[in-house]
Amino acid sequence: MPELMQFILSGVTVGAVYALVALGFTIIYNASDVVNFAQGEFVMLGGMFTVFSFEAGIPLPLAAAIAILATAAIGVALNKLAIEPARGAPVVSLIIITIGASILIRGLTQIAFDKQLHRFPAFSGDTPIQIMGATVLPQSVWVIAGALAVFVGLWLFFTRTLTGRAVLATANNRIAAQLVGINTRYVMTLSFALSAAIGALAGVLVTPITLTGYDIGIALALKGFAAAMLGGMGNPKGALVGGLLLGVIEALTAGYLSSQYKDAAAFVIILAVLFAMPQGLFGRQATDRV
Amino acid sequence: MRLSSKTNTLLALAALIALAPLFFPSSYYFRVGSLIFVNGLAVTGLVVLIGYAGQISLGHAGFVGIGAYACALAPVHLGLNPLVAAGLGAALSGAIAWLVGRPILRLKGYYLAVASLGFGALVSMVLANEAGLTGGPDGMTVPDPGLRALLKSVGIDLSNAAFWYAFSAVVLVIGAWLALNLYHSPTGRALRALHGSEVAARTVGVDVARSKLQAFVISAVYASISGSLLALQNKFITPDVAGYMHSIELVTMTVLGGAGSVIGAISGAVILTTLPQVLTVFQEYEQVMLGLVMMLVMIFMRDGLLPSLSRNIRGRGQ
Numbered sequence: 001m002p003e004l005m006q007f008i009l010s011g012v013t014v015g016a017v018y019a020l021v022a023l024g025f026t027i028i029y030n031a032s033d034v035v036n037f038a039q040g041e042f043v044m045l046g047g048m049f050t051v052f053s054f055e056a057g058i059p060l061p062l063a064a065a066i067a068i069l070a071t072a073a074i075g076v077a078l079n080k081l082a083i084e085p086a087r088g089a090p091v092v093s094l095i096i097i098t099i100g101a102s103i104l105i106r107g108l109t110q111i112a113f114d115k116q117l118h119r120f121p122a123f124s125g126d127t128p129i130q131i132m133g134a135t136v137l138p139q140s141v142w143v144i145a146g147a148l149a150v151f152v153g154l155w156l157f158f159t160r161t162l163t164g165r166a167v168l169a170t171a172n173n174r175i176a177a178q179l180v181g182i183n184t185r186y187v188m189t190l191s192f193a194l195s196a197a198i199g200a201l202a203g204v205l206v207t208p209i210t211l212t213g214y215d216i217g218i219a220l221a222l223k224g225f226a227a228a229m230l231g232g233m234g235n236p237k238g239a240l241v242g243g244l245l246l247g248v249i250e251a252l253t254a255g256y257l258s259s260q261y262k263d264a265a266a267f268v269i270i271l272a273v274l275f276a277m278p279q280g281l282f283g284r285q286a287t288d289r290v
Numbered sequence: 291m292r293l294s295s296k297t298n299t300l301l302a303l304a305a306l307i308a309l310a311p312l313f314f315p316s317s318y319y320f321r322v323g324s325l326i327f328v329n330g331l332a333v334t335g336l337v338v339l340i341g342y343a344g345q346i347s348l349g350h351a352g353f354v355g356i357g358a359y360a361c362a363l364a365p366v367h368l369g370l371n372p373l374v375a376a377g378l379g380a381a382l383s384g385a386i387a388w389l390v391g392r393p394i395l396r397l398k399g400y401y402l403a404v405a406s407l408g409f410g411a412l413v414s415m416v417l418a419n420e421a422g423l424t425g426g427p428d429g430m431t432v433p434d435p436g437l438r439a440l441l442k443s444v445g446i447d448l449s450n451a452a453f454w455y456a457f458s459a460v461v462l463v464i465g466a467w468l469a470l471n472l473y474h475s476p477t478g479r480a481l482r483a484l485h486g487s488e489v490a491a492r493t494v495g496v497d498v499a500r501s502k503l504q505a506f507v508i509s510a511v512y513a514s515i516s517g518s519l520l521a522l523q524n525k526f527i528t529p530d531v532a533g534y535m536h537s538i539e540l541v542t543m544t545v546l547g548g549a550g551s552v553i554g555a556i557s558g559a560v561i562l563t564t565l566p567q568v569l570t571v572f573q574e575y576e577q578v579m580l581g582l583v584m585m586l587v588m589i590f591m592r593d594g595l596l597p598s599l600s601r602n603i604r605g606r607g608q
Binding site for chain 1: 340346348393394396397398399400401403404405407408409411412415416419534535538541542545546549574575576577578579580581582583584585588589590592
């Protein structure tokens with residue numbers, strides 16, 4: 001039992017990060033129909049900016065805030081410089097543009113900083129906490145709590161604020177949203193900023209556990225993309241469930257079957273789900289427009 | 291008499307390949323050339339899938355891996371000549387594509403992208419983890435097929451680099467010829483019809499599922515043979531050939547040059563194969579430049595480099 005608990009807790013920690021990445025995919029996808037493969041780079045930037053500001057002597061909370069703002073600015077730049085000019089391009093072109101952006105960001109990070117792995121101290125020490133016979137790092141609690149806070153915050157934003165509803169309206173029908181006077185360009189910019197900030201926050205939360213380096217973004221983007229698809233693209237609830245599910249499946253596979261094939265298990269499950277439910281777990285059924 | 295555009299294309303391609311060595315200052319250029327042809331072959335297969343049929347695959351390096359490892363494994367375990375092994379790998383890739391393609395190709399757009407990505411990831415994981423069979427991440431050696439020795443015995447003595455340049459060029463030209471023929475065949479027309487609109491294609495009687503599957507199997511066989519060629523000329527293979535980044539590179543080459551035409555896509559292979567070789571001088575900036583090229587071409591030349599350029603030139607002529 002403690003063993004199972006241990007696997008589930010570590011799975012939920014990793015899964016929370018996947019869920020945040022998947023949520024970033026979801027927000028941008030809803031606003032612009034673009035799947036942003038540079039999403040993993042936002043997580044990496046969040047970690048890297050915090051590390052280097054912290055090492056420059058800035059207190060950790062301030063360093064984290066700077067990292068999140070800087071990454072949000074990069075997200076906005078990505079939208080303005082690459083996504084907006086490519087409006088209406090086919091899916092394959094958009095995939096290549098955002099993958100190109102992720103390679104570019106990786107390259108610039110490597111030049112601006114370095115190729116080493118980095119970490120900064122955990123927020124509240126490294127003394128493990130005992131939960132039902134399993135041990136958890138305090139930082140894991142930060143990651144899980146942070147992910148939950150983001151979800152609650154976003155839910156309130158989308159349901160309780162006018163801006164949030166404008167984003168939902170744009171996601172639902174871009175042209176109709178424009179007709180009722182919503183500035184859809186602003187909504188897109190906001191979505192990129194929000195999505196980048198959430199990615200960066202995930203990076204800030206998880207770096208004390210998993211470390212950060214210029215090339216950690218690819219794996220995270222793939223896992224987040226898979227999690228978003230598993231849940232059903234464009235559905236925030238799907239992103240949360242898909243991310244957590246993916247994390248737990250990986251941890252259980254690594255624990256009970258084979259640590260080498262933990263990624264394989266995740267992909268096999270995703271393939272199985274997509275074959276049974278081609279729109280993902282919570283995806284809406286789309287109809288073909290002729 | 292006017293030659294058809296298909297013949298023109300093939301003649302131009304063959305002439306370029308034959309004349310290029312006149313300007314090669316060293317055998318290193320033969321090496322880059324054969325690498326271009328190897329990538330060009332996989333990319334030609336992707337033209338059938340992406341350019342003709344309009345389906346995306348982010349897992350085609352999986353088939354490249356199958357083709358490459360067939361050439362390494364079959365000689366050791368089955369005692370086959372590496373060239374026969376390449377054929378076996380191509381057949382295996384085709385069969386796997388047929389099995390996997392049926393469920394995968396029901397998905398569309400990004401869902402198809404993630405499913406094919408998952409397939410590619412599975413293949414590269416097996417290659418990296420089954421160390422007892424494949425040598426794991428360290429890779430394994432590939433035996434020589436003995437073709438160069440055969441040529442030497444009939445009096446044609448080519449250097450190693452020149453031989454693989456010529457051999458992969460011949461395979462590429464055959465591959466391009468087949469793909470160009472396919473374009474005008476009933477199958478090719480069906481593929482292009484479903485690219486435009488699946489619903490419309492279905493109403494005029496195209497078996498959409500079957501056509502997509504054909505394109506997927508054909509492109510998998512191309513990728514597999516490309517992998518075999520790579521393994522044979524490198525004489526060594528690692529699981530990286532089946533990795534996600536290689537899949538992305540292949541799709542990028544295809545779309546960068548222009549997925550709608552074989553020559554366009556091959557020009558994409560030329561650019562993305564030579565760029566890293568040129569950029570080793572500025573090693574620090576390699577990724578930055580690569581990312582920029584990918585983005586700029588896709589933003590400003592939506593149909594790919596070659597179609598956009600030729601339209602510009604034609605536009606100015608009028």
